[in-house]
Amino acid sequence: MLRLLTAGESHGPVLTAIVEGFPAGVVVDKEAIDAQLRRRQSTYGRGGRMKIERDCVEILSGVRKGITLGSPITLQIRNRDWENWIEVMSPDPEQIVEEKETAKAVTRPRPGHADLAGGMKYRQQDLRNVLERASARETAVRVAAGTLGRLLLDSLGCWIFSHVVQIGSAAAPAYGPDVDYTDLAEAAARSPVGCADGRAAAAMMAEIDAAREREDTLGGVFEVVCIGLPPGIGSYVHWDRRLDARLAAAVMGIPSVKGVEIGLGFRGAGIEGSGYHDPIYYADGRGFFRKTNNAGGLEGGVTNGEPLVLRAAVKPIPTLGKPLASVDIGTKRETAAAVERSDVCIVPAAAVVAEAMVAWVLADAVIEKFGGDTLEEIRRGWKEYLAYLESI
Ligand SMILES: Cc1cc2nc3c(=O)[nH]c(=O)nc-3n(C[C@H](O)[C@H](O)[C@H](O)COP(=O)(O)O)c2cc1C
Numbered sequence: 001m002l003r004l005l006t007a008g009e010s011h012g013p014v015l016t017a018i019v020e021g022f023p024a025g026v027v028v029d030k031e032a033i034d035a036q037l038r039r040r041q042s043t044y045g046r047g048g049r050m051k052i053e054r055d056c057v058e059i060l061s062g063v064r065k066g067i068t069l070g071s072p073i074t075l076q077i078r079n080r081d082w083e084n085w086i087e088v089m090s091p092d093p094e095q096i097v098e099e100k101e102t103a104k105a106v107t108r109p110r111p112g113h114a115d116l117a118g119g120m121k122y123r124q125q126d127l128r129n130v131l132e133r134a135s136a137r138e139t140a141v142r143v144a145a146g147t148l149g150r151l152l153l154d155s156l157g158c159w160i161f162s163h164v165v166q167i168g169s170a171a172a173p174a175y176g177p178d179v180d181y182t183d184l185a186e187a188a189a190r191s192p193v194g195c196a197d198g199r200a201a202a203a204m205m206a207e208i209d210a211a212r213e214r215e216d217t218l219g220g221v222f223e224v225v226c227i228g229l230p231p232g233i234g235s236y237v238h239w240d241r242r243l244d245a246r247l248a249a250a251v252m253g254i255p256s257v258k259g260v261e262i263g264l265g266f267r268g269a270g271i272e273g274s275g276y277h278d279p280i281y282y283a284d285g286r287g288f289f290r291k292t293n294n295a296g297g298l299e300g301g302v303t304n305g306e307p308l309v310l311r312a313a314v315k316p317i318p319t320l321g322k323p324l325a326s327v328d329i330g331t332k333r334e335t336a337a338a339v340e341r342s343d344v345c346i347v348p349a350a351a352v353v354a355e356a357m358v359a360w361v362l363a364d365a366v367i368e369k370f371g372g373d374t375l376e377e378i379r380r381g382w383k384e385y386l387a388y389l390e391s392i
């Protein structure tokens with residue numbers, strides 16, 4: 001079983017992840033992790049913080065000579081912004097300078113962020129003590145950890161990509177069952193908003209520009225696809241072992257994700273069974289296959305050999321330049337919510353985080369099926385299982 005723990009505040013010195021249960025023998029290319037970190041940072045619609053940070057991973061344990069050892073892996077990303085926050089955020093009270101503007105207590109909770117609910121939960125009068133950890137800054141180190149899962153899947157011939165299908169009211173056209181996923185992935189990778197359709201991408205960017213101008217924010221929808229998984233990954237035998245449940249939890253755990261669907265998901269709720277389910281075919285040399293993929297590659301919590309397709313709805317960013325009504329938690333007077341430097345739209349960035357989390361869950365499920373202390377054992381089990389599938 002894979003385990004992941006992260007630590008770190010948004011404006012603290014570092015973000016750390018400890019990964020446990022990762023097999024030995026996986027080649028870890030630091031540059032592959034850094035490339036994913038850059039993708040998360042560089043999407044259209046982000047704010048001033050991303051001009052400060054240059055995320056790159058430091059690997060502090062569990063890897064020797066570029067290869068995993070089977071021991072816990074420690075990953076670290078430094079916050080460059082820490083320099084500007086030492087006198088506000090230091091764990092050492094001697095270093096704190098109360099007179100600094102940013103050291104003032106945050107008392108005007110932003111609707112949509114964790115500020116008020118978190119402040120009540122942890123009995124805080126300064127909501128900075130909440131927002132520092134509630135911040136999605138932490139998703140950087142999730143991307144680093146998830147990329148380990150991606151490297152494991154890569155070595156088995158599986159690949160994962162994402163594309164943005166909606167931002168605000170701008171939406172990409174629907175694609176059919178004969179879609180070329182390689183083309184879709186390449187076009188999405190070239191787009192600053194991660195959208196494969198050029199015209200829709202331009203409309204999305206225009207909506208982001210207009211929202212920025214109005215000092216407002218936008219949400220949207222992204223899709224993650226994994227190709228190359230054999231049938232039989234995941235389980236139907238218990239609620240918490242179903243792969244759909246595990247994927248939904250991992251993607252829902254990304255701040256601002258408010259809905260997750262597999263295959264047609266909500267869009268399929270009004271369709272009759274005869275139009276929804278994917279008829280089963282068989283051909284020599286190909287085995288069992290489908291001509292449609294409304295199930296999104298999952299039936300009964302188990303992969304069915306078709307591409308795994310997951311979508312998520314992302315709410316608009318809570319920090320608004322023209323803030324909504326709020327109440328000061330000290331005075332209890334009506335006031336405008338706090339305004340901070342902020343992103344305008346993070347749908348493309350959330351898609352990168354979701355790829356990493358999907359990779360993490362799938363790597364975990366692959367390890368579960370094929371066992372293993374080592375990549376070699378997983379590979380052997382994988383090959384033997386594919387041979388079995390070919391034989392039936
Ligand atoms: C990559 C990323 C960047 C984000 N940047 C901001 C931001 O700059 N300002 C903000 O208010 N919220 C931002 N958010 C959203 C908040 O973190 C999120 O709305 C908040 O944690 C509450 O989300 P929840 O209700 O889904 O838990 C960001 C989210 C992600 C995934």
Ligand SMILES: C=C(O[C@@H]1CC(C(=O)O)=C[C@@H](OP(=O)(O)O)[C@H]1O)C(=O)O
Nearest residue numbers: 049050134135136137140340341342343
């Ligand atoms: C730092 C990141 O995202 C941050 C997530 C975030 C929030 O409230 O979630 C608020 C902003 O932080 P700041 O207040 O420092 O500008 C974002 O920049 C990141 O994604 O690396």
